[in-house]
Amino acid sequence: MCGIVGYTGAQQAASVLLDALKRLEYRGYDSAGVAVFGPEGMEIRKTQGRLENLARLLAGSPLPGNCGIGHTRWATHGVPSDLNAHPHCTGRVSLVHNGIIENYQQLKQELAREGVQFLSDTDTEVAARLIDSLYNGDPVDTLRRACARLEGSYAFAILFADHPDTLYAARLGSPLIAARGEGENFLASDVTAVLQYTRTYALINEGEIAAVDPQSIRLWDREGNPREPVFLTAQWSVEQAQKDGFDHFMLKEIHEQPRALRDTLHPRCSGGLPSFHAQDGIPEGFWSRFDRLSIVACGTAMHCGMVGKYLIERLARIPVECEVASEFRYRDPILTPTSLVVLISQSGETADTLAALRLAKERGITTLAVVNVAGSSIAREADYVIHTFAGPEIAVASTKAYAVQLGILYLIAIRLGMAAGELSKERARELTEGLWKAVDAVGKMLELGPEIQAYIRRYASLRDLFFLGRGLDYPVAMEGSLKLKEVSYIHCEAYAAGELKHGTISLITDGVPVIAMATQKALLPKMVSNIKEVYSRGADVLLITRGDVQVDPDIYSKRIDLPELDDLFMPLPAVVALQLLAYHTAVLRGCDVDKPRNLAKSVTVE
Structure with a gap:
C-alpha cells in the first residue's frame, strides 16, 4: 500500500527521495511528502495528489540537505488531504508510516489528557506524538518503548532532530528493507525503489528497530539485542523495472x-x-x-x-x-x-x-x-x-x-x-509437454492485439458487461472480469454459465455485451446453449473459443480463436486474450492503466 523511502549520504536527499518514490507509485497512493534535514533543521513538504504535485512544490520551495524520508500515502485513517499526508512532524520527530495502528484512538485520548494537540485525523500522527512524548535522547530505546504500546501493523521511517544524519526505522507486519550503497544508505518499502542506486539490501525483521547512517546499518530486536544485518543481492535490475519502449x-x-x-x-x-x-x-x-x-x-x-x-x-x-x-x-x-x-x-x-x-x-x-x-x-x-x-x-x-x-x-x-x-510417468511427461505447448501458445496470443483493439471500440462508453464460462473457463472469466473492472472502470461480473437461469439472465437486454468463454471441448454443447440464451435476448456476444470447434456464427457478434490445446491447458492462452481486451479498453477510455484509481499493488494492511 503506502510507499516509504529514506536516504542518508552525500547526495541531495529530496532529489533521491522523489526518484525513489516514483518507483513505488505502483503500490498506489493519494498523497505524498518528504522531510529533509537542512540548514534550518527538519523541514517537510507534502501535498495531496500525484508525485508531480510534490515535484512542483519542491521546485518552488527546495529542501537542501543530505538526509531525509519520503512517503506515498494510501488513506486509511483520515481523508486524502495535505494535512493528513505524511510525514508528520512534532518538532523533534518526523515520521512516515505504512500500516494501521489499531489502538490509536485510545492512545490519542491518553496523549490528549497530557496536553498533546493533534493537527490531523491520522493514526500516524498519534504514533509520532507518542514517540515524541517518550523521547529520552536515545532513539532506539524510545522506539522500543513506543512500539511496545502499539497494536496493529507498522513500518516506520523516522528522523530525530538531534540525530541529523541518521534514519531510524521500526517494523511489525509491514515490509521494510535497509539498502547499502557506497557512502550512502537507504530505507525502502521495496527494493525496486533503490535499484538505481544499489542492489544490496538487508531485511528488517518482525519487531526490529534499525539505525541507518551513511556508513552503517544497525539492527536491534524488540528486546534491544543487536543483530548483524544479513545482506542480500536483488534478483532484479533497474532495467527490468522500466517500460522498454512500451506505452505502459x-x-x-x-x-x-x-x-x-x-x-x-x-x-x-x-x-x-x-x-x-x-x-x-x-x-x-x-x-x-x-x-x-x-x-x-x-x-x-x-x-x-x-x-x-x-x-x-x-x-x-x-x-x-x-x-x-x-x-x-x-x-x-x-x-x-x-x-x-x-x-x-x-x-x-x-x-x-x-x-x-x-x-x-x-x-x-x-x-x-x-x-x-x-x-x-x-x-x-x-x-x-x-x-x-x-x-x-x-x-x-x-x-x-x-x-x-x-x-x-x-x-x-x-x-x-x-x-x-x-x-504414470508417461502420462505425466505428456502433460508436461502439453504445458510447454501452452507456453508457446501464450506467445502466439500476443499477435491478437490489433484484432482485439479494433473490436473493443464499441466498449468506449460501456457501463456494464458480463463474462460467462463453464469448467476451467469460469475462473478464467472471473480473472477477465477483474482485469477489465480494475483498469477500465467498467462494471462487469463473471458468472458460471449454468447459473444464468438462476437470476442473472434478467439483466440481459438488447445490446448488453457478453464475453462468452468456450474453450472446453467437453462442455461446448452446454456453453453453446447458454450463448443462444443471451443472444436471443439481444446480447452483443464476443465468443472466445478455440480454432478447431464449430459454432453457429448467427449466435455471436465476434469470434476470437485461440490456439488448439488440450482442454486442461486452455486457461493460459485464454487469459492473455482477456488481459489484452482489458488493456486496450482502458486505453480507449483514457484510464490510467498502470495506476488505476483507488487500487494498490501490494495490499499490506487487512
Missing part, C-alpha cells in the same frame, strides 16, 4: 509472459517431469504426504488458485479447497496433519495471506508458498517456498504474475498426480 508497464508485462513462464518452469522440469527438489529444496517424497489441500490467496492469485483446484482434483484426485485469505483465517478452517496449505502472493506481503499462513503454522499444518519476491514475509515464514521468476511487476493489475503462478500450479498438479498413483 501493463502492456510490457503482458508481452513478458512467455519469457517469465520459461524462466519459471525450466528449472522445475527434469527429464520431462516436474521436480521441485533441485530448485526449491522440496523433497521428492513431500508430495505423497497430503490427502487434502487448501489454496489460500486474494484477487488475481485467488483466481489462479481456482484453476489450480480444477487441475489438482482432475489429475491427482485430491480434494482441494480454494479460499479467499480474508475469509480463511476467520472461519475456523478444518485442517488435519495431512493437509497442505498453499499460499499464493505476488509480493509475498499480502496481509490477509500472511495472516492465513500464520494461522496454519499455529496449528502445525505444513505450508507451501508460491511468491514472486524472494525474502518477502511469506517467503521467509512458509515451511516451503517456490519462487516464480516473473521479474518485477510494476502495473497494479497483475498479468505475468498470474501466468507464472498458474504455470507452477500445473507442475504441482502433475507432481501430486504422480505421487498419488493417478498418473
Whole structure:
C-alpha cells in the first residue's frame, strides 16, 4: 500500500527521495511528502495528489540537505488531504508510516489528557506524538518503548532532530528493507525503489528497530539485542523495472509472459517431469504426504488458485479447497496433519495471506508458498517456498504474475498426480509437454492485439458487461472480469454459465455485451446453449473459443480463436486474450492503466 523511502549520504536527499518514490507509485497512493534535514533543521513538504504535485512544490520551495524520508500515502485513517499526508512532524520527530495502528484512538485520548494537540485525523500522527512524548535522547530505546504500546501493523521511517544524519526505522507486519550503497544508505518499502542506486539490501525483521547512517546499518530486536544485518543481492535490475519502449508497464508485462513462464518452469522440469527438489529444496517424497489441500490467496492469485483446484482434483484426485485469505483465517478452517496449505502472493506481503499462513503454522499444518519476491514475509515464514521468476511487476493489475503462478500450479498438479498413483510417468511427461505447448501458445496470443483493439471500440462508453464460462473457463472469466473492472472502470461480473437461469439472465437486454468463454471441448454443447440464451435476448456476444470447434456464427457478434490445446491447458492462452481486451479498453477510455484509481499493488494492511 503506502510507499516509504529514506536516504542518508552525500547526495541531495529530496532529489533521491522523489526518484525513489516514483518507483513505488505502483503500490498506489493519494498523497505524498518528504522531510529533509537542512540548514534550518527538519523541514517537510507534502501535498495531496500525484508525485508531480510534490515535484512542483519542491521546485518552488527546495529542501537542501543530505538526509531525509519520503512517503506515498494510501488513506486509511483520515481523508486524502495535505494535512493528513505524511510525514508528520512534532518538532523533534518526523515520521512516515505504512500500516494501521489499531489502538490509536485510545492512545490519542491518553496523549490528549497530557496536553498533546493533534493537527490531523491520522493514526500516524498519534504514533509520532507518542514517540515524541517518550523521547529520552536515545532513539532506539524510545522506539522500543513506543512500539511496545502499539497494536496493529507498522513500518516506520523516522528522523530525530538531534540525530541529523541518521534514519531510524521500526517494523511489525509491514515490509521494510535497509539498502547499502557506497557512502550512502537507504530505507525502502521495496527494493525496486533503490535499484538505481544499489542492489544490496538487508531485511528488517518482525519487531526490529534499525539505525541507518551513511556508513552503517544497525539492527536491534524488540528486546534491544543487536543483530548483524544479513545482506542480500536483488534478483532484479533497474532495467527490468522500466517500460522498454512500451506505452505502459501493463502492456510490457503482458508481452513478458512467455519469457517469465520459461524462466519459471525450466528449472522445475527434469527429464520431462516436474521436480521441485533441485530448485526449491522440496523433497521428492513431500508430495505423497497430503490427502487434502487448501489454496489460500486474494484477487488475481485467488483466481489462479481456482484453476489450480480444477487441475489438482482432475489429475491427482485430491480434494482441494480454494479460499479467499480474508475469509480463511476467520472461519475456523478444518485442517488435519495431512493437509497442505498453499499460499499464493505476488509480493509475498499480502496481509490477509500472511495472516492465513500464520494461522496454519499455529496449528502445525505444513505450508507451501508460491511468491514472486524472494525474502518477502511469506517467503521467509512458509515451511516451503517456490519462487516464480516473473521479474518485477510494476502495473497494479497483475498479468505475468498470474501466468507464472498458474504455470507452477500445473507442475504441482502433475507432481501430486504422480505421487498419488493417478498418473504414470508417461502420462505425466505428456502433460508436461502439453504445458510447454501452452507456453508457446501464450506467445502466439500476443499477435491478437490489433484484432482485439479494433473490436473493443464499441466498449468506449460501456457501463456494464458480463463474462460467462463453464469448467476451467469460469475462473478464467472471473480473472477477465477483474482485469477489465480494475483498469477500465467498467462494471462487469463473471458468472458460471449454468447459473444464468438462476437470476442473472434478467439483466440481459438488447445490446448488453457478453464475453462468452468456450474453450472446453467437453462442455461446448452446454456453453453453446447458454450463448443462444443471451443472444436471443439481444446480447452483443464476443465468443472466445478455440480454432478447431464449430459454432453457429448467427449466435455471436465476434469470434476470437485461440490456439488448439488440450482442454486442461486452455486457461493460459485464454487469459492473455482477456488481459489484452482489458488493456486496450482502458486505453480507449483514457484510464490510467498502470495506476488505476483507488487500487494498490501490494495490499499490506487487512
